[in-house]
Amino acid sequence: MAEKSFKYMIVGGGVAAGYAAREFGKQGFNPGELAIISKEAVAPYERPALSKAYLFPEGTARLPGFHVCVGSGGERLAPEWYKEKGIELILSTEIVKADLATKTLISAAGEIFKYQILIIATGSTVIKLSDFGVQGADAKNIFYLREIDDADKLVEAIKAKKNGKAVVVGGGYIGLELSAALRINNIDVSMVYPEPWCMPRLFTADIAAFYEGYYAIKGINIIKGTVAVGFTADSNGQVKEVKLKDGRVLEADIVVVGVGGRPLTTLFKGQVAEEKGGIKTDAFFRTSVPDVYAVGDVATFPLKLYNEIRRVEHVDHARKSAEQAVQAIKSSEEGKTVEEYDYLPYFYSRAFDLSWQFYGDNVGDTVLFGDNDPKSPKPKFGSYWIKDGKVVGAFLEGGSPDENKAIAKVARVQPSIQNLDQLTKEGLSFAAKI
Secondary structure: OOEEEEEEEEEOOOHHHHHHHHHHHHHOOOOOOEEEEOOOOOOOEOHHHHHOHHHOOOOOOOOOOOEOOHHHOOOOOOHHHHHHHOEEEEOOOOEEEEEOOOOEEEEOOOOEEEEEEEEEOOOEEEOOHHHHOOEOOOOEOEEEOOOHHHHHHHHHHHHHOOOOEEEEEOOOHHHHHHHHHHHHOOOEEEEEEOOOOOOOOOOOHHHHHHHHHHHHHOOOEEEEOOOEEEEEEOOOOEEEEEEEOOOOEEEOOEEEEOOOEEEOOHHHOOOOOEEOOEEEOOOOOEOOOOOEEEOHHHEEEEEHHHOEEEEOOOHHHHHHHHHHHHHHHHHHHOOOOOOOOOOOOEEEEEEOOEEEEEEEOOOOEEEEEEEOOOOOOOOEEEEEEEEOOEEEEEEEEOOOHHHHHHHHHHHHHOOEOOOHHHHHHHOHHHHHOO
16 A cells, blocks of 8 residues: 655544644644544544533534534634645544554554654543453443544434433543433433542542532432442343342443543554553653654653653643644754643533532642532532642632632642631632632
8 A cells, every 4th residue: 555654643533633733733834744643533523522512412512513622712623624724634544553663653454654753642442341351241232432433322322212221330520421411311320339439539528429419419329339240131132231249230221331541552562661551751742762742641741740750631631732742843843942841730520510620639638618518509619638738739619710710820839828727717718819
């Protein structure tokens, strides 16, 4: 097969790829120099929509409405934009071999792609129950959510199983957002997770108690401290029951699994330095191999604020790391320098009428402030994390844009605090005065 050659190549077609393309557009390049290779069939889009408005019965999000970069208030890059800019979008193309020494990528169809500079933006893949040999995990109507194809299949099942029963396996991001989306569609929902409370990697027990209480009021049945160990299917091969480790059996027309993801780095194993499960980079997202950059979920990078190396799986970092890498590429070509990446960790979620934001680091002691009664008509509460006498993290449910900016500033500035009781009393007003 004929070779295709590009100066810049982005492998992966998710959020990071789209934001990198926009940054190339800002920095300037010649038509035909840049290609994006994606195994998905559509141009880069804002992935968070899949677990939210894409599944809503009304006000539904559909492409081209949520192509990047609308998620951060930017222009929408429809497929035509790439064409106008002279960017080659190579879709429905899976790369199966990467040879970084010869700067070559090979697709499943045998196509050969050569590059001068590569940006690895392959993102994550979902962890499947079949990976652990869970019995019956290949039954029909057991869903995972990562790509638009997954969301389309789930939408079809929601329509086909009208007013049916769903079991959501996992109590993290996907579990909480999809339980809400299914409930809004009038599906009877049970959530199952092994931990003592939901979102344990971020939430304290106090924060989690609010969301579990709110979900219970919405009619979601929460089952904690156990896991799904098997599934039974009907004669059509469709899932009908979920067997739990504690012996209970739940009826299910739909099962959605959200038990985490893993970064897609297999193509590059043994060719590039790795750390903490990702590809090790510097503050400009350069890897150990010259002319190869890694961004988003796959990158393990220096988190300057905490003087440590981390890997961050979140859309905000995917966007910002992609922009940083492109700025670094272009500035090095021009003999200039860019500032080191100085990221403030940021996570958010929206479900039902709720909306929370978190900034910083969730380590140390915590204080809880505000109205965290799940029955409140407009609950508004938050938490601060305090380590070594400094506020290092802040969480807020129900905040206004200005209030969210204020807690972000607290996490960035890390003000000193002597009295935790005083901090509890001041609550949000503490953030407002920083």
